[in-house]
Amino acid sequence: MNNLLANYERILEVLRKIxxxxxxxxxxxxxxxxxxxxxxxxxxxxxxGIDSENHLFRNLPKALSCKIERSIYNRRKRRLSEQINSIRLKLAKEFNEFENCFIVDSMPLEVCKIARINRSKICKEHQYSAPNRGFCASQQMSFYGYKLHAICSLNGVFQSIDISPASVHDIHFLKDVKTQMYDCLLLGDKGYLSQTIQIDLFNEANIRLETP
Known part of the structure:
Protein backbone atom coordinates (compact mmCIF):
# COMPACT_ATOMS: atom_id res chain seq x y z
CA MET A 1 0.00 0.00 0.00
CA ASN A 2 2.59 2.54 -1.15
CA ASN A 3 -0.24 4.97 -1.98
CA LEU A 4 -1.50 4.78 1.60
CA LEU A 5 1.87 5.77 3.05
CA ALA A 6 2.36 8.53 0.45
CA ASN A 7 -1.11 9.98 1.08
CA TYR A 8 -0.59 9.69 4.84
CA GLU A 9 2.64 11.69 4.67
CA ARG A 10 1.08 14.38 2.43
CA ILE A 11 -1.91 14.81 4.75
CA LEU A 12 0.33 14.85 7.83
CA GLU A 13 2.45 17.59 6.27
CA VAL A 14 -0.64 19.77 5.82
CA LEU A 15 -1.95 19.02 9.32
CA ARG A 16 1.31 20.08 10.96
CA LYS A 17 0.85 23.54 9.47
CA ILE A 18 -2.50 24.06 11.20
CA GLY A 49 -12.40 5.06 0.80
CA ILE A 50 -11.19 2.49 3.34
CA ASP A 51 -14.20 2.03 5.63
CA SER A 52 -13.03 -1.20 7.31
CA GLU A 53 -10.46 -1.16 10.11
CA ASN A 54 -9.63 -4.81 9.34
CA HIS A 55 -8.74 -3.86 5.77
CA LEU A 56 -6.79 -0.81 6.94
CA PHE A 57 -4.63 -2.72 9.42
CA ARG A 58 -4.05 -5.63 7.05
CA ASN A 59 -2.49 -3.21 4.58
CA LEU A 60 -0.87 -0.81 7.02
CA PRO A 61 2.83 -0.20 6.24
CA LYS A 62 5.26 -1.56 8.83
CA ALA A 63 6.42 1.97 9.63
CA LEU A 64 2.93 2.64 11.06
CA SER A 65 1.76 -0.82 12.20
CA CYS A 66 4.67 -1.09 14.65
CA LYS A 67 3.51 2.10 16.40
CA ILE A 68 -0.08 1.23 17.27
CA GLU A 69 -2.48 -1.70 17.71
CA ARG A 70 -5.96 -1.72 16.26
CA SER A 71 -7.79 -1.66 19.62
CA ILE A 72 -5.73 1.33 20.80
CA TYR A 73 -6.26 3.05 17.43
CA ASN A 74 -10.02 2.64 17.76
CA ARG A 75 -10.08 3.92 21.35
CA ARG A 76 -7.91 6.96 20.64
CA LYS A 77 -9.86 7.72 17.47
CA ARG A 78 -13.06 7.99 19.53
CA ARG A 79 -11.34 10.20 22.13
CA LEU A 80 -10.08 12.49 19.38
CA SER A 81 -13.43 12.82 17.59
CA GLU A 82 -13.89 16.50 18.55
CA GLN A 83 -10.34 17.38 17.54
CA ILE A 84 -10.76 15.52 14.23
CA ASN A 85 -13.89 17.51 13.45
CA SER A 86 -12.15 20.76 14.41
CA ILE A 87 -9.26 19.97 12.05
CA ARG A 88 -11.70 19.11 9.24
CA LEU A 89 -13.24 22.59 9.64
CA LYS A 90 -9.79 24.23 9.58
CA LEU A 91 -8.87 22.32 6.42
CA ALA A 92 -12.15 23.24 4.73
CA LYS A 93 -11.60 26.90 5.64
CA GLU A 94 -8.11 26.87 4.11
CA PHE A 95 -9.16 25.04 0.94
CA ASN A 96 -12.23 27.24 0.46
CA GLU A 97 -10.53 30.52 1.38
CA PHE A 98 -10.93 32.01 -2.11
CA GLU A 99 -14.18 30.24 -3.05
CA ASN A 100 -17.30 32.36 -3.48
CA CYS A 101 -19.74 29.82 -4.93
CA PHE A 102 -21.14 26.79 -3.10
CA ILE A 103 -23.80 24.12 -3.63
CA VAL A 104 -26.21 22.94 -0.93
CA ASP A 105 -28.10 19.65 -1.07
CA SER A 106 -29.34 16.74 1.03
CA MET A 107 -29.60 12.98 0.63
CA PRO A 108 -31.50 10.22 2.47
CA LEU A 109 -29.69 7.94 4.92
CA GLU A 110 -31.97 4.93 5.15
CA VAL A 111 -31.79 2.95 8.41
CA CYS A 112 -34.21 0.19 7.38
CA LYS A 113 -37.07 -0.46 4.98
CA ILE A 114 -40.49 1.05 5.73
CA ALA A 115 -41.96 -2.39 6.48
CA ARG A 116 -39.48 -2.91 9.33
CA ILE A 117 -39.99 0.42 11.14
CA ASN A 118 -41.86 -1.05 14.13
CA ARG A 119 -39.30 -3.83 14.62
CA SER A 120 -36.20 -1.69 14.20
CA LYS A 121 -34.34 -0.68 17.38
CA ILE A 122 -31.52 1.18 15.65
CA CYS A 123 -30.66 4.51 17.34
CA LYS A 124 -33.87 4.57 19.38
CA GLU A 125 -32.11 4.82 22.76
CA HIS A 126 -32.74 8.59 22.93
CA GLN A 127 -35.77 10.48 21.64
CA TYR A 128 -33.79 13.52 20.47
CA SER A 129 -31.57 11.45 18.15
CA ALA A 130 -34.06 8.80 16.99
CA PRO A 131 -34.65 8.32 13.25
CA ASN A 132 -38.08 8.89 11.72
CA ARG A 133 -39.96 8.77 8.43
CA GLY A 134 -39.36 11.28 5.63
CA PHE A 135 -39.82 11.81 1.91
CA CYS A 136 -37.14 12.27 -0.77
CA ALA A 137 -38.61 14.38 -3.60
CA SER A 138 -35.76 13.77 -6.06
CA GLN A 139 -36.18 9.99 -5.82
CA GLN A 140 -39.96 10.11 -5.20
CA MET A 141 -39.72 7.72 -2.25
CA SER A 142 -40.55 7.55 1.43
CA PHE A 143 -37.78 6.34 3.69
CA TYR A 144 -37.01 5.77 7.36
CA GLY A 145 -33.82 7.15 8.86
CA TYR A 146 -31.97 10.44 8.60
CA LYS A 147 -31.00 13.17 6.15
CA LEU A 148 -27.44 14.15 5.34
CA HIS A 149 -27.18 17.89 4.64
CA ALA A 150 -24.04 19.31 3.03
CA ILE A 151 -22.57 22.46 1.52
CA CYS A 152 -19.79 21.88 -1.00
CA SER A 153 -17.52 24.15 -3.04
CA LEU A 154 -17.31 23.80 -6.82
CA ASN A 155 -13.93 22.08 -6.32
CA GLY A 156 -15.51 19.34 -4.19
CA VAL A 157 -14.45 20.47 -0.70
CA PHE A 158 -17.20 20.18 1.92
CA GLN A 159 -17.70 23.40 3.85
CA SER A 160 -20.44 22.16 6.19
CA ILE A 161 -22.03 18.79 6.97
CA ASP A 162 -24.90 17.90 9.30
CA ILE A 163 -27.35 15.06 9.97
CA SER A 164 -31.02 15.41 10.94
CA PRO A 165 -34.03 13.10 11.30
CA ALA A 166 -35.64 12.32 7.93
CA SER A 167 -38.71 14.48 8.56
CA VAL A 168 -36.73 17.74 8.94
CA HIS A 169 -37.21 19.98 5.90
CA ASP A 170 -34.08 20.92 3.92
CA ILE A 171 -34.62 24.64 4.48
CA HIS A 172 -34.02 24.36 8.26
CA PHE A 173 -30.37 23.42 7.62
CA LEU A 174 -29.73 26.91 6.24
CA LYS A 175 -30.64 28.69 9.49
CA ASP A 176 -27.15 28.11 10.92
CA VAL A 177 -25.25 28.70 7.68
CA LYS A 178 -24.94 32.45 8.29
CA THR A 179 -22.65 31.75 11.27
CA GLN A 180 -20.29 29.64 9.10
CA MET A 181 -20.13 31.51 5.78
CA TYR A 182 -20.45 35.01 4.32
CA ASP A 183 -20.09 36.99 1.06
CA CYS A 184 -20.86 34.10 -1.31
CA LEU A 185 -23.35 32.58 -3.73
CA LEU A 186 -25.25 29.49 -2.52
CA LEU A 187 -26.99 27.30 -5.12
CA GLY A 188 -29.77 24.86 -4.20
CA ASP A 189 -32.71 23.01 -5.70
CA LYS A 190 -36.40 23.78 -5.20
CA GLY A 191 -36.29 22.26 -1.71
CA TYR A 192 -34.56 25.46 -0.55
CA LEU A 193 -37.17 27.88 -1.85
CA SER A 194 -37.93 30.34 0.96
CA GLN A 195 -38.13 34.09 0.60
CA THR A 196 -37.78 34.56 4.37
CA ILE A 197 -34.57 32.51 4.58
CA GLN A 198 -33.26 34.12 1.39
CA ILE A 199 -33.66 37.65 2.77
CA ASP A 200 -32.28 36.66 6.18
CA LEU A 201 -29.10 35.11 4.72
CA PHE A 202 -28.50 38.15 2.52
CA ASN A 203 -29.04 40.69 5.32
CA GLU A 204 -27.06 38.83 7.98
CA ALA A 205 -24.09 37.45 5.98
CA ASN A 206 -24.40 38.72 2.39
CA ILE A 207 -25.15 35.15 1.21
CA ARG A 208 -27.08 35.14 -2.08
CA LEU A 209 -29.30 32.05 -2.08
CA GLU A 210 -30.41 31.09 -5.59
CA THR A 211 -32.55 28.14 -6.68
CA PRO A 212 -32.29 27.98 -10.49
Whole structure:
Protein backbone atom coordinates (compact mmCIF):
# COMPACT_ATOMS: atom_id res chain seq x y z
CA MET A 1 0.00 0.00 0.00
CA ASN A 2 2.59 2.54 -1.15
CA ASN A 3 -0.24 4.97 -1.98
CA LEU A 4 -1.50 4.78 1.60
CA LEU A 5 1.87 5.77 3.05
CA ALA A 6 2.36 8.53 0.45
CA ASN A 7 -1.11 9.98 1.08
CA TYR A 8 -0.59 9.69 4.84
CA GLU A 9 2.64 11.69 4.67
CA ARG A 10 1.08 14.38 2.43
CA ILE A 11 -1.91 14.81 4.75
CA LEU A 12 0.33 14.85 7.83
CA GLU A 13 2.45 17.59 6.27
CA VAL A 14 -0.64 19.77 5.82
CA LEU A 15 -1.95 19.02 9.32
CA ARG A 16 1.31 20.08 10.96
CA LYS A 17 0.85 23.54 9.47
CA ILE A 18 -2.50 24.06 11.20
CA UNK A 19 -2.21 22.10 14.46
CA UNK A 20 0.18 20.58 17.01
CA UNK A 21 1.29 16.98 17.52
CA UNK A 22 -0.21 16.73 21.01
CA UNK A 23 -3.94 17.43 21.20
CA UNK A 24 -4.87 15.44 24.32
CA UNK A 25 -3.21 15.37 27.75
CA UNK A 26 -2.02 11.88 28.60
CA UNK A 27 -1.61 10.55 32.13
CA UNK A 28 0.46 7.57 31.12
CA UNK A 29 3.50 7.06 28.94
CA UNK A 30 4.03 8.99 25.74
CA UNK A 31 2.39 7.23 22.74
CA UNK A 32 4.51 6.07 19.80
CA UNK A 33 1.97 7.51 17.36
CA UNK A 34 1.27 11.19 18.04
CA UNK A 35 -2.30 12.50 18.00
CA UNK A 36 -1.75 14.34 14.74
CA UNK A 37 -0.25 11.21 13.14
CA UNK A 38 -3.29 9.19 14.20
CA UNK A 39 -5.64 11.83 12.79
CA UNK A 40 -3.63 11.81 9.56
CA UNK A 41 -4.16 8.04 9.36
CA UNK A 42 -7.91 8.46 9.98
CA UNK A 43 -8.20 11.09 7.23
CA UNK A 44 -6.06 9.02 4.86
CA UNK A 45 -8.40 6.04 5.27
CA UNK A 46 -11.41 8.29 4.60
CA UNK A 47 -9.71 9.86 1.57
CA UNK A 48 -8.92 6.43 0.08
CA GLY A 49 -12.40 5.06 0.80
CA ILE A 50 -11.19 2.49 3.34
CA ASP A 51 -14.20 2.03 5.63
CA SER A 52 -13.03 -1.20 7.31
CA GLU A 53 -10.46 -1.16 10.11
CA ASN A 54 -9.63 -4.81 9.34
CA HIS A 55 -8.74 -3.86 5.77
CA LEU A 56 -6.79 -0.81 6.94
CA PHE A 57 -4.63 -2.72 9.42
CA ARG A 58 -4.05 -5.63 7.05
CA ASN A 59 -2.49 -3.21 4.58
CA LEU A 60 -0.87 -0.81 7.02
CA PRO A 61 2.83 -0.20 6.24
CA LYS A 62 5.26 -1.56 8.83
CA ALA A 63 6.42 1.97 9.63
CA LEU A 64 2.93 2.64 11.06
CA SER A 65 1.76 -0.82 12.20
CA CYS A 66 4.67 -1.09 14.65
CA LYS A 67 3.51 2.10 16.40
CA ILE A 68 -0.08 1.23 17.27
CA GLU A 69 -2.48 -1.70 17.71
CA ARG A 70 -5.96 -1.72 16.26
CA SER A 71 -7.79 -1.66 19.62
CA ILE A 72 -5.73 1.33 20.80
CA TYR A 73 -6.26 3.05 17.43
CA ASN A 74 -10.02 2.64 17.76
CA ARG A 75 -10.08 3.92 21.35
CA ARG A 76 -7.91 6.96 20.64
CA LYS A 77 -9.86 7.72 17.47
CA ARG A 78 -13.06 7.99 19.53
CA ARG A 79 -11.34 10.20 22.13
CA LEU A 80 -10.08 12.49 19.38
CA SER A 81 -13.43 12.82 17.59
CA GLU A 82 -13.89 16.50 18.55
CA GLN A 83 -10.34 17.38 17.54
CA ILE A 84 -10.76 15.52 14.23
CA ASN A 85 -13.89 17.51 13.45
CA SER A 86 -12.15 20.76 14.41
CA ILE A 87 -9.26 19.97 12.05
CA ARG A 88 -11.70 19.11 9.24
CA LEU A 89 -13.24 22.59 9.64
CA LYS A 90 -9.79 24.23 9.58
CA LEU A 91 -8.87 22.32 6.42
CA ALA A 92 -12.15 23.24 4.73
CA LYS A 93 -11.60 26.90 5.64
CA GLU A 94 -8.11 26.87 4.11
CA PHE A 95 -9.16 25.04 0.94
CA ASN A 96 -12.23 27.24 0.46
CA GLU A 97 -10.53 30.52 1.38
CA PHE A 98 -10.93 32.01 -2.11
CA GLU A 99 -14.18 30.24 -3.05
CA ASN A 100 -17.30 32.36 -3.48
CA CYS A 101 -19.74 29.82 -4.93
CA PHE A 102 -21.14 26.79 -3.10
CA ILE A 103 -23.80 24.12 -3.63
CA VAL A 104 -26.21 22.94 -0.93
CA ASP A 105 -28.10 19.65 -1.07
CA SER A 106 -29.34 16.74 1.03
CA MET A 107 -29.60 12.98 0.63
CA PRO A 108 -31.50 10.22 2.47
CA LEU A 109 -29.69 7.94 4.92
CA GLU A 110 -31.97 4.93 5.15
CA VAL A 111 -31.79 2.95 8.41
CA CYS A 112 -34.21 0.19 7.38
CA LYS A 113 -37.07 -0.46 4.98
CA ILE A 114 -40.49 1.05 5.73
CA ALA A 115 -41.96 -2.39 6.48
CA ARG A 116 -39.48 -2.91 9.33
CA ILE A 117 -39.99 0.42 11.14
CA ASN A 118 -41.86 -1.05 14.13
CA ARG A 119 -39.30 -3.83 14.62
CA SER A 120 -36.20 -1.69 14.20
CA LYS A 121 -34.34 -0.68 17.38
CA ILE A 122 -31.52 1.18 15.65
CA CYS A 123 -30.66 4.51 17.34
CA LYS A 124 -33.87 4.57 19.38
CA GLU A 125 -32.11 4.82 22.76
CA HIS A 126 -32.74 8.59 22.93
CA GLN A 127 -35.77 10.48 21.64
CA TYR A 128 -33.79 13.52 20.47
CA SER A 129 -31.57 11.45 18.15
CA ALA A 130 -34.06 8.80 16.99
CA PRO A 131 -34.65 8.32 13.25
CA ASN A 132 -38.08 8.89 11.72
CA ARG A 133 -39.96 8.77 8.43
CA GLY A 134 -39.36 11.28 5.63
CA PHE A 135 -39.82 11.81 1.91
CA CYS A 136 -37.14 12.27 -0.77
CA ALA A 137 -38.61 14.38 -3.60
CA SER A 138 -35.76 13.77 -6.06
CA GLN A 139 -36.18 9.99 -5.82
CA GLN A 140 -39.96 10.11 -5.20
CA MET A 141 -39.72 7.72 -2.25
CA SER A 142 -40.55 7.55 1.43
CA PHE A 143 -37.78 6.34 3.69
CA TYR A 144 -37.01 5.77 7.36
CA GLY A 145 -33.82 7.15 8.86
CA TYR A 146 -31.97 10.44 8.60
CA LYS A 147 -31.00 13.17 6.15
CA LEU A 148 -27.44 14.15 5.34
CA HIS A 149 -27.18 17.89 4.64
CA ALA A 150 -24.04 19.31 3.03
CA ILE A 151 -22.57 22.46 1.52
CA CYS A 152 -19.79 21.88 -1.00
CA SER A 153 -17.52 24.15 -3.04
CA LEU A 154 -17.31 23.80 -6.82
CA ASN A 155 -13.93 22.08 -6.32
CA GLY A 156 -15.51 19.34 -4.19
CA VAL A 157 -14.45 20.47 -0.70
CA PHE A 158 -17.20 20.18 1.92
CA GLN A 159 -17.70 23.40 3.85
CA SER A 160 -20.44 22.16 6.19
CA ILE A 161 -22.03 18.79 6.97
CA ASP A 162 -24.90 17.90 9.30
CA ILE A 163 -27.35 15.06 9.97
CA SER A 164 -31.02 15.41 10.94
CA PRO A 165 -34.03 13.10 11.30
CA ALA A 166 -35.64 12.32 7.93
CA SER A 167 -38.71 14.48 8.56
CA VAL A 168 -36.73 17.74 8.94
CA HIS A 169 -37.21 19.98 5.90
CA ASP A 170 -34.08 20.92 3.92
CA ILE A 171 -34.62 24.64 4.48
CA HIS A 172 -34.02 24.36 8.26
CA PHE A 173 -30.37 23.42 7.62
CA LEU A 174 -29.73 26.91 6.24
CA LYS A 175 -30.64 28.69 9.49
CA ASP A 176 -27.15 28.11 10.92
CA VAL A 177 -25.25 28.70 7.68
CA LYS A 178 -24.94 32.45 8.29
CA THR A 179 -22.65 31.75 11.27
CA GLN A 180 -20.29 29.64 9.10
CA MET A 181 -20.13 31.51 5.78
CA TYR A 182 -20.45 35.01 4.32
CA ASP A 183 -20.09 36.99 1.06
CA CYS A 184 -20.86 34.10 -1.31
CA LEU A 185 -23.35 32.58 -3.73
CA LEU A 186 -25.25 29.49 -2.52
CA LEU A 187 -26.99 27.30 -5.12
CA GLY A 188 -29.77 24.86 -4.20
CA ASP A 189 -32.71 23.01 -5.70
CA LYS A 190 -36.40 23.78 -5.20
CA GLY A 191 -36.29 22.26 -1.71
CA TYR A 192 -34.56 25.46 -0.55
CA LEU A 193 -37.17 27.88 -1.85
CA SER A 194 -37.93 30.34 0.96
CA GLN A 195 -38.13 34.09 0.60
CA THR A 196 -37.78 34.56 4.37
CA ILE A 197 -34.57 32.51 4.58
CA GLN A 198 -33.26 34.12 1.39
CA ILE A 199 -33.66 37.65 2.77
CA ASP A 200 -32.28 36.66 6.18
CA LEU A 201 -29.10 35.11 4.72
CA PHE A 202 -28.50 38.15 2.52
CA ASN A 203 -29.04 40.69 5.32
CA GLU A 204 -27.06 38.83 7.98
CA ALA A 205 -24.09 37.45 5.98
CA ASN A 206 -24.40 38.72 2.39
CA ILE A 207 -25.15 35.15 1.21
CA ARG A 208 -27.08 35.14 -2.08
CA LEU A 209 -29.30 32.05 -2.08
CA GLU A 210 -30.41 31.09 -5.59
CA THR A 211 -32.55 28.14 -6.68
CA PRO A 212 -32.29 27.98 -10.49
Missing amino acids: STDTLLIYQRRRPKLFDLELISLVLTAEFM
